């Protein structure tokens with residue numbers, strides 16, 4: 001049996017079910033998409049974006065990277081943000097991290113992975129900047145969970161500083177950035193309580209340095 005047979009069979013069943021449950025669904029989507037949200041999450045297979053927030057195709061514009069990092073020199077990520085903000089006119093950008101993130105764990109422990117270490121250097125820098133708080137947490141698991149959360153806060157700030165977002169706010173476009181974290185162990189999302197809807201709010205998040213308790 002071809003390794004893709006199961007996937008293709010699943011796909012045929014899914015498409016048939018969608019047509020039955022939502023008549024006209026694919027016809028409506030074929031010419032345009034108008035999602036309200038851009039989701040930036042981790043590539044981890046346990047965190048499937050649409051599924052965990054119960055949204056259908058067409059409702060969520062998605063970008064996923066290792067450890068849900070938003071790096072200003074990453075042309076791919078910044079292009080996704082620009083397209084979502086300028087063309088699709090999304091109203092919300094959600095940065096979603098998750099507990100148990102292998103990328104965050106590798107950065108915390110300084111594991112040697114390979115090429116990805118260069119990418120995860122951004123998480124190591126975040127860990128170093130928050131060393132005092134993390135060291136005060138004692139057990140490894142608490143530090144690990146906290147770094148997963150802090151990493152989301154940092155990425156919210158990075159999104160906020162990208163040129164498309166700064167431009168949108170400058171011209172008065174309505175756009176809010178949110179930080180969420182997902183528990184792979186219980187399937188639940190937690191709102192980290194950070195919101196940035198203007199340049200002033202980004203400064204405030206940086207000043208506080210940590211999210212409100214979620």
Ligand code: CO
Pocket residue numbers: 042043044066067068098100101102103104
């Ligand atoms: Co991850």
